[in-house]
Amino acid sequence: MQLLFQVMTTLFVEQLTVIDFSFFDHHRGIVGESWILDVELEGTLDENGMVFDFSHVKKQIKHHVDQLIDHKLLIPKQLPGLKTDIDGDQLTCTTTTHGAGYYRHSSPVQAVTFIPADAVTIETVKPYLQQSLMSILPKNVAALRIELREEVINDAYYHYSHGLKRHFGDCQRIAHGHRSRIQVFINNNRAPNLEQKIAKEWKDIYLISEDDLIASKDERNFLVAYSANQGYFELSIPKHQCDIIPTDSTVELIAEYLATKLKKEHPNDQIKVRAFEGVQKGAIASA
Template identity: 45%
Template sequence: MATLFVENLTVADFSFLHSKRGMVGESWLVDLELTGDLDHQGMVFDFGHIKKRIKQAIDERVDHRLLVPVDCDQASVVERDNDTSLEWQYRGGTIRMVVPSESLLLMPGTEVSKASLTLHLMELVQSVVPENVHEVRIILREEDTGTAPYYHYSHGLKKHDGNCQRIAHGHRSNIHIFENGRRSRYWEKLWADRWEDIYLGTREDLEGTYYIDEIPHHRFRYDAPQGHFELVIPEDHCYLIDTDSTVEQLAAHIAEQLAEEAPGKHFRVRAFEGVGKGAIAEAGENLPGKAHSGWLSGAAVI
């Protein structure tokens, strides 16, 4: 018997429903261990096949979905053909959705946690590994950002030709903000607090605002290649922007807002989309003695 491991096999970017926080965007790194007998190649499992088979299975099952604990009393789920209607009651208000079923992961249990998702993924991986693999171990973990601020956000990108078009998926994201060339924890903390457990909605997708039990709720709706999407969510858990919520446009929005809130200063924003990727934008006054390329309020993917 031997054990092999793969660190950072993939990053699961998703949102889930929480009993108190509502809709929460998350990004968990996935580490893998496989224990079993050596095959004819002297391997437990070929690393190349792990990425093709196991990573693909995990990504298809979890990535860019909304995870729903269907045994929780707060959840009401009705499946019709290829669509699912969902209602989630929590202390902040009500979340209602009508979405293609493939954009959700309905999980047994009363909560979504590392433990519950780990068990779910272990069963999935066990079904796709060869017979000589006897034990599967999965470790889910957040990116270690130390004391740096971060935020959880959910969104949907109706124009995306992949799974980002799903109206409720999300990320746990770090943010770096530089004011006049120096990193500012003050501004980073301010934006992390501003976007804590937030839904980032595009004004164009906002159908209206309604009251449910005297609480104002935004209703978003759009059609995308995967189908029709509708979301009702408490207004105070939303942040509206005038553009789509791609990370390039989010970085530019933050930089431009900073320049308005602190005139006369220069800001450089590195906004992350989950782990290890994101966009850079700059706005405000030029730094003394520093030439810029003419895109101070633009963004560039990193």
């Protein structure tokens, strides 16, 4: 007896990757973020009995997502007052927020992605990603479903953006970031009051390495600039959204900076800081 129906099978991958990026918000300014990506692929089985080879799913989709939005500055294309200028491979974007101030971001084109919306949210980025990913999948894949979600964090966290000029990869981009937990221990006991204090001080923060500061006559903004192997990067950002640290802003040095700062405030205590960089990774510093 011949079957008159076709069986569809769904392949799923939870937490296929974590997307670390910054986005521009008309009220908050430049905000670091980390989203977890879950994927479902629905389709008919190929000659090997698979919808899509598991060994290729993560590699192919992750590569495409990385090219689209990972370690980039996401800007809503319909952002009020947004002005853009392209000179060769150099893209400069300027805008003024409601209350936050004036911003100018200049970088190679590849460091920025424009989202076709008036705000960057999970709801606006999800269809953009889904449509682009469908174009690279094999023909036997009939449907793609993706979920973007934040890590569930029940204690203190902060959003931070930065750039690492000495990094040879995409971390050198001057406005990428993370949503990160922070844990502080005083004499081996958690100190939630100090964790909340750091999270409050570094809410939507931009971390500036001291030697990346450029002299500027603008009293309201800091000017940050450097050249890296991907090109020239420059950012003018309101001072109230920034903190200046004496080193590069790797997660190891962030943990060390916070531990040293807390040790000065609590000289007779043992300090340990667990600073996260996005989801489930980070560095520990003790003082």
